[in-house]
Amino acid sequence: MTEYASPASPPADALLVRLARLRDRVAELVANRSAADPTASDPLRGLYLSVEAVQHLLGPTAVSHTCVFDDATGFEAAAFSEDVESAPAARLERLAVRLGLTELDTRILLIALAPDLDRSFEPLYGYLNDDVSRRRATTGLALDLCGLPVHLAEARARFHPSAPLTALGLLTVEEPVLPFLSRSLRVPDRLVAHLLGDDTLDAALVGSVRPLDSPSSALLSSPSHHDFTAKLAARLAADPLTVYLRERREGDGLACAVAALRAAGVEALHFTPTAAEALRFTPAAAEEPRPDILSDLLPRLLREARLRNRAIVVSPLPEKPAPLLRALTEAGVPVVFAESRPYDPQWCDRDPLVLDAPRPHAGAVDTWSAALRVGTDGPGFDLAAAVTPYRLGVDRIERAARAALDLAAFDGTPVTVAHLRLAARQQSASGLERHARRIRPDVGWGDLVLPDKPLAQLHELALRARHRDRVLGDWRLSAGGGRGRGVLGLFAGESGTGKTLSAEVVAAELGLDLYVVQLSSIVDKYVGETEKNLERIFTEADRTDAVLLFDEADAVFGKRSEVKDSHDKHANMESAYLLQRLESFDGIAVLTTNLRANIDEAFTRRLDLVVDFPFPDSGQRLALWRHSLAAVPCADGTDPVAVARDFELAGGSIRSAVVTAAYAAAGRGAAVTTADLREGAEREYRKAGRLVPGEGNW
Known part of the structure; x- marks a missing residue:
C-alpha cells in the first residue's frame, strides 16, 4: 500500500507553527514549576495533598x-x-x-x-x-x-x-x-x-437591556418638560425612588425619565420586557419556551444596576406587569416605569410615585430645531408649519431628525419639508395597517375642483388639525369631561364628488398618511366584537400621526332606532359606544357618506365640520375633464367642452371616462380624440343605467 504525503496548505502551516511554539511554552512552564515542587515526582500527585x-x-x-x-x-x-x-x-x-x-x-x-x-x-x-x-x-x-x-x-x-x-x-x-x-x-x-474592571453587560441581558441614551441638552430644554423634570430629578437624587410615569403618547414617559435622570446625574439601564419575552420563542428555546424568563432576568438586571450604580427604566410594560412591579418596587435602586396604561394598585403592595408625564406641545419647534441642528437661521423653510401636525415624543423627534438629515445627505441637498415629513411619518408607523388600508398622499389642492365654500371648509379642517393643541390645550378651550383633542369631519355627497380625494388632500397638506378603514375588518356578527375592533382602531389612531378615513360611514355611524328585537338593541349599543369613544378621540378622522340623513344626529353634534360636496355643474365638469387630461396626449382639435355639457358626470366618473378613452387611444397607437372622450362618457352612462343622449327613448 502506497502512502501519499499531502502537502499542508499555508494556513495550516502557520497554525502548526503556532502549536509548536505553544508546546515549547508548556514544556518550559512544566520545568519551572517542577524544579521547586517537592511533589513533582510523587506518582499520586493531584489525588491528595501532603x-x-x-x-x-x-x-x-x-x-x-x-x-x-x-x-x-x-x-x-x-x-x-x-x-x-x-x-x-x-x-x-x-x-x-x-x-x-x-x-x-x-x-x-x-x-x-x-x-x-x-x-x-x-x-x-x-x-x-x-x-x-x-x-x-x-x-x-x-x-x-x-x-x-x-x-x-x-x-x-x-x-x-x-x-x-x-x-x-x-x-x-x-x-x-x-x-x-x-x-x-x-x-x-x-x-x-x-x-476586575470589566463592565460588559451580562450576556443574559443582551437584547432586552441597553444603556439609556441621553439626548442632547438642547432637546431637554423644552419648556413643556423643564418644571416637571426638575422636580423629578430632585426626588431621584435624594433617594432610590420608584416612579410610574403614565404617558399619553409612546415615548413621552421615556423622554421625561431620561431628562430627569440626567438632571439628577444618574445613569440608567433601559429594560424592555417585551424584548425579553420574545426570547422565549427564539430557535434555542423553540422546543420548550421558558415561561419564567422574566423571573430569570430580573435578579441579573438588579445585580447589573447595583454593580454599575445605575437606575432602571422599564418601558413598555408587559401585558401582565404585576410580577415585574413587585420585584422592582422594593429593589433599593431608582426605578422608573413608563407606560400608557393607568396604574393599578393591585399590581403591587407598595405603590410607586404615580405621575402623568407632561404632554409635549404639538410641533415642539424648539425641540425639532435642536434635533436638526439648524441654528438661529432656521432650516430654510417654515419649520413650525412643517412639524405642527406631529405629536412625537422627544426621543422620536431626535430619531426623526436624524432620519431627515440622512435622507437629505442621500439626496445631496439641505433638509427640506419633504425629508422632514417622510422621516416623521416613519416614526408614526403603527399597527393601523392591520385594520386599514394605508395611502401615501400624492395629491394637492390643485387636484380639487370644488366650489369656494367646501374648499374653504377643507382648509379650515387642516387648520384645526394644526392648531388644536394651542386652542384646546394652551388656551384651555377644551370642553372637559375627559374629551380628547381630536378633529372630526363629515364629508357628505353623491358618489364620485371627491370626498375620498379631499381627505387625501387634507392628509397631504398636513404631511400625514391616510388610513382608509376597511368595514370588513370592523363589523362582526358576534356580540361585542365590533366594538372591540373599533377600539383597536381608535387606540392605534390615538398614538399615530395620521388621518383616519371611515368610508361609507353610515354603515357604522348609523341612526339609532326603536328597540324591537335583540338586533336593534346591539346595533344601538354599537352606536352608543362610538358616541362615547369619539368624545375621547385624540386623532384626526374623516367620515364619508352618500346619505347624510342616515348619520345619527348625536354623531353630527360631535363633528367639527360637515362638508357638503355638491354635484358639479357644467363649468366644474369642464374643469374636471381638463384636469384629468392634463398629462394625456390629445390630438389636435380635441375639446371636452361638448362632452362636459352633454354628460352630467361626477368627478370620479369623469376620470373613469378619461381612462377608457386613454386605453382606446393607446390601443390604436394614437392620441386621444374627442370621439374617444365621448365614447368614455357614454360607457359611464351605460354603467349607471342611464339613457345615453342621442340613442333614443325607450
Missing part, C-alpha cells in the same frame, strides 16, 4: 494569622490586617459601601471569590475541606477563616437567602441537600468581571 505540597503552595511569605470574635464588639480579624482605608479605594470596597455590606459580608465575599482570582486557592481549599475535589470555599470553611464559631446564629445568618450577599445576587450557596457547613459558595462570573 503537608509539603501545602507549604509549597503557600510559599515562603505565608504567615500564621489569628482571628478573634467578640460577641460585644463584633469582628476583629488580624488575618485581614491591611489598612483598607489607607489604600486606594478598590471596587470591592466601593461596592461594599454602596450596598451597605458589613465587614463580615465583605470578608466572606472575598473568601468565596479567591479561587476565581488565584487558582492556587483551589488545592488549598481542597486541603482545608478534607476533600481535594471540593475546590471552592464552603460555609464552614468561610466561618473558620473568619474565626467565627460555626454554631453562632448571627454568623450562619449571613448565608441566609434574605441576607445581603445572597439577596443582592452577590453570592450563591450551592448544594442545599448537603449539610449546612459543607455547602459550596460561588460568586457569579459577572461580579468577578466587575471587580
